Amino acid sequence: IAKYPIHNLTRISATRKQHSKTTNSPTVLAFGNPTPTKIDLPGAEIEAKTIVEKLSGKHLIREKATLASFKTESSGFPLVHLATHGCFQKGGCPGVGLEENTILFANRETFNIADAALLGLENTDLIVLSACQTAMKADSNGEEIAGVAYLFERAGADAVIASLWNAEDGITKDIMVKFYKNVKEGMTKVEALRQAKLGYVRENIHPFYWSPLILIGDGSAF
Template sequence: MATHGCFQRQGCPGLNLEANNILFANGETFNIADAALLGLNQTNLVVLSACETAMEAESDGREFAAIAYLFERAGADAVIASLWNSEDNKTLLIMTQFYENVNQEMTKVEALRQAKLTFAQQAIHPFYWSPLILIGDGSSF
């Protein structure tokens, strides 16, 4: 899901979102607490490239998998999530590279690693490519 999300305890008035909600293009929201109801048992990978999807609303900085963990607990084998606000265009490019790498039959973890290395080799600041992490099973699809 490449979208906006709000994971601040006080909500996100600028996005008109309550805490722990994801905003879809049609204006509907989804409370991530309902992730367990999705039944993701046959899901190999969930990609949450919205900002801060690897953080918890009441995070003190030590938790890094809170929101992504909910999708994993719902049955997904693995989750890619973001540790901080991500820039839309750079995230689009890195995720495009990730999927191209997957199409070359790389494992999930290697596809993400290689996508990040592509950006690093182009001397693009780590702020843009390093927030995305893989949680869970990093093997092949």
């Protein structure tokens, strides 16, 4: 990462033809800290608000971060940001009360990633799963997250950012805010994420804290 931007490919993103991009900053639909929840995510709430301040768009936080809004509004935004709990490990995540491959929304409603094709994401450049508990077990090889990205790509999204293990709420917030600042300045998705992490590399912060967020799919500009 100190020398090169890195992104990962699924079998869909490896063969998909890139479409022409606009030069305008993308609009974002950001969900943050849906309530009630077993584990509060105050950083996620700040994250969603700050992202919309950086870019134009709409944020839905706490009780307004509903599954119905996700289903009906996601297709209208090129960038969808989910700062909430998610579970992508086999056997589920009892600590946050989630079954395997689900994302938490307000009123304890959940969305199963297997239903992503119903969202109509053909115009979506990026789905961000900026969740504290998008967690992998210690012996995971990353196949679970690759599977999640594959389902979103099959639904039409160009790329996915997700976490390989439990991400620290505050650092995740800071990385994502820097990422969107870089996007607004015109960087490609993959370079924007790289630059957002490099400060931690220079400060010799342990990779455990800054490295779990990865980009899967099209790393080009919006």
